[in-house]
Amino acid sequence: MATFDAVSNSDAAQSFAGRKKGVRPSDVLFHVVMTIYAMLFFLPLLWMAMSSFKTNGQIFQSPFALPTSWDWSVFATAWADGGIGQYAVNSFIVTAVSMVAILGLGSMAAFAFSRMKFRGSGLLLTLFTLGLLLPIQSYFIAQNSLFEYLHLKDTRWALIIPYTAMGLPLAIWLLKAYLDSLPKELFEAARIDGAGDLRIYWSVVLPLVRSGMATVAIFSALAAWNEFLLALLYIQNDELKTIPVGLLAFSTKYITDYHLLFAALTIVTIPMIVIYVLFHRRIAQGLTEGSLK
Amino acid sequence: MRLSRLASVVAALGASALLISGCSSSSGGGTTSASPSDQVLRIAMTEPGADVVKVWQQVKSEYEAAHPGWTVQYNFQNDDIYSTVGLPSLLSGGNAPDIYFEWSGNRLQTRVADGYAASIGDQLKAKGVTDKYVDGAFGGTTVDGKTVMLPLAKDVSNVIWYNKDIFAKLGLTAPTTWAEFDALNAKLKAAGITPYAMGNKDLWPAGNWNAHVLSRIVGEQAYADALNMKSPIDSADWVAAMDKMKQIHDSGWINDSVNSISDNEGYTLFFTGKAAMTPIGSWLVDVRNGQSPNFNMDWFNLPPIDGGKGNQQSVMGVSTGLVVNAKSAKIDQAIDYFSVLSGDDIQKAFVKAGGSSLSKAGAASGLNPLSERLLKLIETAPEIVSPPDTGYNLKVADALNTATSAILGGAMSSQDALTQAQQKIDALK
Amino acid sequence: MKPNRGWTPYLFVLPAFLVFAVAILLPVLATFGLSFTRWDGSGPLKFKGIANYTRALHDSVYISSYWHVLIYVVATIVLEVLLGLLLAGAVSARPGTTFYRVAFFIPVMLPLVVIAVLWSFVLNPDFGLLNAGLDAVGLGGWKRVWLGDPNTALLAISVISGWIFAGFYMAIFYAGFARIPKDIIESARLDGAGEWTIFRRMKVPLVRGITEIAVLLCVTGGIQVFDLVFVLTNGGPYNTTEVPTTYLVKTVFRDQDVGYGSALAVILTVVIALIGLLYSRLRRKTSDVEF
Structure with missing residues (x-):
């Protein structure tokens, strides 16, 4: 397993401290190239946000021009009439419930796997580890039939259950690694004080694996927020759709109402970008750590 | 350290979401499954x-x-x-x-x-x-x-809709024979106007149109037999019939973006005057009323095709x-x-x-x-032809419609496109 | 640690295991079982032996979907991993690059569907940013129907994929570079080595373990690409961007051919597992030191 420490900028800056000051041509060239490259990311987003204020004609005729008027009501229309607000609420519920379930169930299981001896633990752990490797295609067909049979489709559980199940292997794997690295004296001391397993879980394990939990939380929250395939297949009721599927429905419904579409795109992207910029270090670390397992 | 702040935000979010989902499941906001007693x-x-x-x-x-x-x-x-x-x-x-x-x-x-x-x-x-x-x-x-x-x-799943203003400006009228139809397309092209606009990303729009043309040429029975997997779809008759679509691509009579845009985007091209015609069904009236109610349009059924084996007044409909x-x-x-x-x-x-x-x-x-x-x-139609995707097996329809789309994209010869479709159909047997 | 009593450990593991077993393990086994049947999803099951698998071998669209995904994977190794490595090298060689790192990582945060919808507008043949931009700089002749032309559609999808994930791999490599002891780099610098030499001769070899994982991630993730293709082309024009996952979804949900779809899913799973296994074999042989 590879884990990386987030490196603060001051660390990185320090290693350059010995270098001489002054502007060098290569530095200028570097920043010019990098800025142009960064534009590749900001331009489409800027174009998207700007086009929200334009009419269809302006979008067609002068794609680069600034909008001539700033009509903010288009966002309210997309949010309320277009249903983006409802999609956001659905995404929020599904993401938050799955994330809490993953953290709760995952940390309990990780605690047992790391600190308890019991028959079958090796087998169970192997099964969970297998879950890290299984692609979604290996189970979604039968899962779909199963959920049909259980009448779970078109309910929020149809997303919460699989998202939780998909997040558990990673959570258990990561949190177990965190717990394994803790000195066993911590647990023994608590036990000598007469604490039961539940007590130890609550007051020793949970506080100690907070950093691991943050990684798991970020990774599973983003995975659930962005998941598309299952949401497309399991949810047909417009009132329960999450953002990815809802936005797709929105985009086919208003396919020719371009500024409304761009407004919807802007609504769903800008808050994510703001959250990311605020917590970028943690989020980048959580995502990379989660992917590298 | 931002970690603890993040952790508390995360915990608060989780708790509130649990509350919301709890509420909605008790009030039946979608998380409960159907009970026969709900009204x-x-x-x-x-x-x-x-x-x-x-x-x-x-x-x-x-x-x-x-x-x-x-x-x-x-x-x-x-x-x-x-x-x-x-x-x-x-x-x-x-x-x-x-x-x-x-x-x-x-x-x-x-x-x-x-x-x-x-x-x-x-x-x-x-x-x-x-x-x-x-x-x-x-x-x-x-x-x-x-x-x-x-x-x-x-x-009616397929007629040819046309922009009355463009037709009036160029002095064109709805054609009554296939030769007139060809001449009309050539005139439009010469005047710098793309004859057809279509959004065929989902395959059925051009699929319906071409199926109508094909059924006129090979005959309704042969069309139904091939789509019911009773006779081959790549016979000489079919290949010759497919050449009508090929001509539309080769002459540059249809928008380049045909295979990359959706049906709705195709209508928009037509409504904004980017093309003179769009071959699509009767629902275009409904779309027009919603999108550009003042747009001046009319339609004509596919003109008779000389030497075709089908009924030349047939209508495609469902x-x-x-x-x-x-x-x-x-x-x-x-x-x-x-x-x-x-x-x-x-x-x-x-x-x-x-x-x-x-x-x-x-x-x-x-x-x-x-x-x-x-x-x-x-x-009053003497013969009603069913569209491939509603009248027949979906996979067979997909094979034929994919062939049509390949022809309109200029990717294949009529023979190759139909041979490939036949291979797909054979695999279904 | 003393052995735990009786049932407590199971109480801790059971909730997680139940959810996992019901939602994943059981369906994996059931999918395998279904792959030997003919089933439309609701009617009676019919046992067909390996007929679905032989059908897959003769299914030209399915076979070609693997070629497409191979092209996509090769392209994304370059556009995501290699580009990410170069970007990481660039931003770690100088101070004051936080802005760039944040910017390049933004797309990773956004739902793929949202990005795909955005890009379908950028690439729109009639008013898209790209064609308009080409016109604006006098390169109108380069305009294309990017997603409707079989020569460019798959490439366009790969480039969008690179736009999204290069920043992700950059973050991985950046973290890797940061763990290289600073004195090694500093002493090389004092010896007069240029940044490019340090990057190529020292940094890249030292993060070899990470590179291997990154390539594996890119390959196994690439084979499963769905969201982008589904929104941008859904396999079109005429199946030239069909990938195994889009074909699978069509087979099961449009054609209601659950048995055959299950067989296609099993094949895909086996392919991914084989690549993973093969890769870890190779890695164990070639590298002992993991950084």
């Missing part, structure tokens, strides 16, 4: 134009007023999603619809075979619904002699309507809903909104002249 009539259909949606809402309020305690819940979906993933998932899911939209032909037969379509002929008669409709409205709504669908429209889910516990309520739906005022309102109506009152209330002529076209 909700669920209806799924493709998304109509904005004006027509208002009439559907009117049906809902009238029904709810007449049946206190009951609510009608609509689920409108994008056409392509509805017909592929949407409806099958809805039917097999929890909260399955009690009433759903369907196309006649192979699709309807499949629903009956799978036990999703109730026989409703007797109840409709008993409630006096049947009598409200024009003669022949129920054609195409029966499977094995049983009526399983309330007709909504007889859609009946659409509402089916009652045989597995629903609310069949009586569904019939009641139909009786509200067939009310004279409602049907007139559909007509007024630019939708269609097969009821006597609706038809008499002055359909949009375009729609009225289209209805006449299909009612």
